[in-house]
Amino acid sequence: MEGLAPIDGWAIAAIISKAAGYGAALLAMGGPLFVLVFPSSSADVRQLARKVAVVAAMIGLAVLALRFGIRAARISGMGLPGAVDPMMLGFVWDSPLGAAAIWRGAGELLVVALLIRGIVGLSAGLIGALLIAVSYTFVGHSLGDPRWLLASLLTLHLLAVAFWIGALFPLRHAVGRPDGARLLHQFGNIASFTVALLIAVGLIFAWLMTGSLLNLLSTAYGWTLLAKLGVVSGLMALAALNKWRFVPALASGVPAAVPHLRRSIQVEAVAVLLILLATATLTSITTPPVNL
Amino acid sequence: MRQMTFALLVLAATTIGAFAHSKAEQTTPANEATVATVEAIEMRFDDPMRVTAITLTGPDGDVNIERETGMDAVTEFRALPPADLPDGAYTVDWRGLSSDGHPMQGTFGFTIAD
Numbered sequence: 001m002e003g004l005a006p007i008d009g010w011a012i013a014a015i016i017s018k019a020a021g022y023g024a025a026l027l028a029m030g031g032p033l034f035v036l037v038f039p040s041s042s043a044d045v046r047q048l049a050r051k052v053a054v055v056a057a058m059i060g061l062a063v064l065a066l067r068f069g070i071r072a073a074r075i076s077g078m079g080l081p082g083a084v085d086p087m088m089l090g091f092v093w094d095s096p097l098g099a100a101a102i103w104r105g106a107g108e109l110l111v112v113a114l115l116i117r118g119i120v121g122l123s124a125g126l127i128g129a130l131l132i133a134v135s136y137t138f139v140g141h142s143l144g145d146p147r148w149l150l151a152s153l154l155t156l157h158l159l160a161v162a163f164w165i166g167a168l169f170p171l172r173h174a175v176g177r178p179d180g181a182r183l184l185h186q187f188g189n190i191a192s193f194t195v196a197l198l199i200a201v202g203l204i205f206a207w208l209m210t211g212s213l214l215n216l217l218s219t220a221y222g223w224t225l226l227a228k229l230g231v232v233s234g235l236m237a238l239a240a241l242n243k244w245r246f247v248p249a250l251a252s253g254v255p256a257a258v259p260h261l262r263r264s265i266q267v268e269a270v271a272v273l274l275i276l277l278a279t280a281t282l283t284s285i286t287t288p289p290v291n292l
Numbered sequence: 293m294r295q296m297t298f299a300l301l302v303l304a305a306t307t308i309g310a311f312a313h314s315k316a317e318q319t320t321p322a323n324e325a326t327v328a329t330v331e332a333i334e335m336r337f338d339d340p341m342r343v344t345a346i347t348l349t350g351p352d353g354d355v356n357i358e359r360e361t362g363m364d365a366v367t368e369f370r371a372l373p374p375a376d377l378p379d380g381a382y383t384v385d386w387r388g389l390s391s392d393g394h395p396m397q398g399t400f401g402f403t404i405a406d
């Protein structure tokens with residue numbers, strides 16, 4: 001298997017913390033997007049979207065600090081003492097992760113401003129969401145050529161993912177409430193477009209990183225990507241089931257639709273978790289075939 | 293669907309050639325080489341690499357090596373071992389930070405024999 005970095009305890013810690021960082025960042029971005037797209041959803045649903053985003057943003061800030069320590073430990077080769085070594089932390093700060101941390105940290109702080117009611121809070125949250133998305137274009141594989149294309153694809157991909165993930169908690173909350181069916185139906189319609197967009201840009205990005213179908217099967221990057229796509233396909237199937245069966249059933253008042261939808265959204269959340277782990281693995285310990 | 297598969301296959305066939313280039317670093321002494329003496333330990337990288345840690349382990353344990361290259365990102369890294377390395381098997385372990393921010397690490401080994 002080509003392009004697989006050595007895996008030790010620190011590498012695993014790096015993967016898990018990166019996945020946690022992804023989850024926090026996406027939930028933080030998703031909240032303001034939800035409030036923007038569904039202004040007429042009930043107040044408590046929007047309130048939940050805000051609350052989830054703010055908590056996620058704060059977790060995101062903590063994870064960001066943790067990741068600095070883990071990366072310093074990894075490059076120092078000294079283990080735990082390396083995590084607090086000023087020189088090693090300085091190198092991480094000087095690396096692209098430092099620039100990304102400034103943008104992501106600022107973005108996550110702006111999302112916390114979502115606590116301010118009205119247009120001010122929402123605007124801050126939306127700017128924050130954009131900053132967080134852009135921060136990911138400063139690190140890793142999107143720095144390759146063609147730089148602007150890769151960066152734009154990644155930003156779009158992240159905003160689309162965030163819209164979906166950020167909606168999961170509010171939607172689950174809305175199931176079984178008076179205007180729940182309308183909201184879920186609306187989400188399904190919008191998601192058909194955003195999910196198509198997210199898959200399209202994801203595939204183009206993957207194509208630019210992989211270069212050929214052969215590379216999918218001969219590299220660690222390819223296999224991890226296939227694993228990710230496998231879970232994504234399952235998630236799509238579940239989303240289709242929700243859109244075409246459970247949501248219409250909910251709208252026509254079938255009582256069993258409520259528990260079905262709730263469970264389905266929970267399974268979606270678990271699938272998302274697996275996808276984030278696969279993505280963190282992909283971006284941490286494997287090398288894209290184009291860079292081999 | 294069939295058209296798409298065909299298009300993908302064509303793309304696959306035409307792009308393989310572009311990626312023959314290898315990022316793997318070259319070293320002195322070469323990995324798994326047997327040498328009489330070691331004047332310097334060198335590593336070459338395709339992209340600038342900030343080598344943040346390097347250790348040389350020999351038959352008697354860790355050997356102090358003197359970095360000639362500082363902590364800057366370089367494509368050619370050089371460090372000097374002590375003059376009188378005893379015969380035996382040696383391993384170099386290094387850690388670094390690549391220019392795109394990925395933590396990198398590598399290892400190579402050589403044998404000193406007269």
